[in-house]
Amino acid sequence: MYFKQFFDEKLAQYAYMVGCQANGTAIVIDPMRDIDQYIDHAAKQNLTIVAAADTHIHADYISGLREFADRGVKVYASDEGDKDWKYEWLRGSNYDFELMNDGDEFYIGNITIKAWHTPGHTPEHLSYFITDGAAADEPMGIATGDFVFVGDVGRPDLLESAAGQENVMEPSARTLFGSVEEFKKMPEYMQIWPGHGAGSACGKALGAIPESTVGYELRYNNSLKSASSEDNFVKFILEGQPEPPLYFARMKRDNKMGPALTDGLPNPERLTLKQVESALSQSNTVILDTRERNEFSAEHLPGSLLSPLNKQFNTVAGSYITEDEEIILVVDEHRLNEAVRDLFRIGLDKVTGYITLKDLQIYKEKGGEMASLDSGTFETLENRSDGNVLDVRKASEYEEGHVEGASNIAHTRLLPRKDELDKETKYYVHCQSGGRSAVASALLKREGFDVVLIDDEFANYKRKALA
Numbered sequence: 001m002y003f004k005q006f007f008d009e010k011l012a013q014y015a016y017m018v019g020c021q022a023n024g025t026a027i028v029i030d031p032m033r034d035i036d037q038y039i040d041h042a043a044k045q046n047l048t049i050v051a052a053a054d055t056h057i058h059a060d061y062i063s064g065l066r067e068f069a070d071r072g073v074k075v076y077a078s079d080e081g082d083k084d085w086k087y088e089w090l091r092g093s094n095y096d097f098e099l100m101n102d103g104d105e106f107y108i109g110n111i112t113i114k115a116w117h118t119p120g121h122t123p124e125h126l127s128y129f130i131t132d133g134a135a136a137d138e139p140m141g142i143a144t145g146d147f148v149f150v151g152d153v154g155r156p157d158l159l160e161s162a163a164g165q166e167n168v169m170e171p172s173a174r175t176l177f178g179s180v181e182e183f184k185k186m187p188e189y190m191q192i193w194p195g196h197g198a199g200s201a202c203g204k205a206l207g208a209i210p211e212s213t214v215g216y217e218l219r220y221n222n223s224l225k226s227a228s229s230e231d232n233f234v235k236f237i238l239e240g241q242p243e244p245p246l247y248f249a250r251m252k253r254d255n256k257m258g259p260a261l262t263d264g265l266p267n268p269e270r271l272t273l274k275q276v277e278s279a280l281s282q283s284n285t286v287i288l289d290t291r292e293r294n295e296f297s298a299e300h301l302p303g304s305l306l307s308p309l310n311k312q313f314n315t316v317a318g319s320y321i322t323e324d325e326e327i328i329l330v331v332d333e334h335r336l337n338e339a340v341r342d343l344f345r346i347g348l349d350k351v352t353g354y355i356t357l358k359d360l361q362i363y364k365e366k367g368g369e370m371a372s373l374d375s376g377t378f379e380t381l382e383n384r385s386d387g388n389v390l391d392v393r394k395a396s397e398y399e400e401g402h403v404e405g406a407s408n409i410a411h412t413r414l415l416p417r418k419d420e421l422d423k424e425t426k427y428y429v430h431c432q433s434g435g436r437s438a439v440a441s442a443l444l445k446r447e448g449f450d451v452v453l454i455d456d457e458f459a460n461y462k463r464k465a466l467a
Contacts, residue, residue: 002020010342011061013061014195015028016029017041019045020110023109024048026042026045029054029143030058032061032063033061051074054077054087055128055144056121056125057255060201061346065255075090080100080124080125084123085122085124087256089259103116120147121155130142130143140190141190141192146203148183149200150211152207153180154203156169161241162248181227188214188218192211223237244412247346251346251347266344266350268352276363279328280301284326285328288304288329289306289330290332293455297455298372312435314342315412323348328353328355339351376454387426389405389430390429391430393458414440414444423450434454
């Protein structure tokens, strides 16, 4: 059996290729939208991808299932759960597909793949037992998707907190408890191949180790250990979950109804200085600056959004840009493809143009209009004579300690909640260390607010407060 784990660092997402080397066929489980990466890898291993499967309707990225289906690859998806969470784009289509229920099996050469209904994170969620028929007649591991992670389990609140369904958070947590009880019955030697790792917003305490075993997780996974009783588990699993990024609701919708098919990655053009000037006046165009916050604060194109090309790039861009807006990137040319691919993975396809950092410098030297972002430290905040404090950390961080009188809106939820703020008031925006407050400040300034970025460590404020 051939086994390969693919990892996307920014989304902390794992996809899996499982292949039968005897007949040269393979399946990809939980593929991302840019399926060329899997096709290329399979070819290097003398494998042909003949199937693809999703564990559930994903919330944090566009699935590659439809891209595979459109290329004639057979796809497998869940038919479990209620009527509201079905793969609508498959039902009645001409694609080669099979809808799976608990206990259903299919084969890739000598490999048996068996569906196991593990609801809770979502109602339709499936995990997949993998058996290498050439060596054994029992599964060696489980592709658990967003059911069990290393160190955590999939959060059961997203249908309510991200997708907008009402009063489903606690019932989902209780359903998840039932799935956990079944998990406890699995052989301890069985390997766990999770759908996400550390950094994903699909849980609150995911580990960075890429795989585990049932036995290890039963011993050291705090979410599983909390399942000593149903009520204890529900309380533990719902407490302290981070606010989901704004784009999660759109991902749920698109993966359910059918992601748009494309001819591949967007191919933005390098803009001339005149085109840059024209873009500044277009209401439906977003300039997304991928530099570090200190460079952005010093000078940037007026109205730009900030999203440094780091692990938070997708989260910030997906929370601040809508699918209908055209995007112009300010980016190092050698990282252009990376940025375009990252945006493509979360359904932001309208990347129409870009300028390099050298272009930006030339634009400035030729007298092009530039803007800056006011910034200061917590000392600035303490000495202020006007304005309000806006804390853009998670609610759980805010509750652990905050500036007296500060308002709290998580940076990933700021766009839909901006109307709660007053444009006649100056806002001093802070987070834990300046990263989240920088992107939030750029958004608020673009929306016409008077902001000061507190580019400082919150620990400095706490030390002074305790002094």
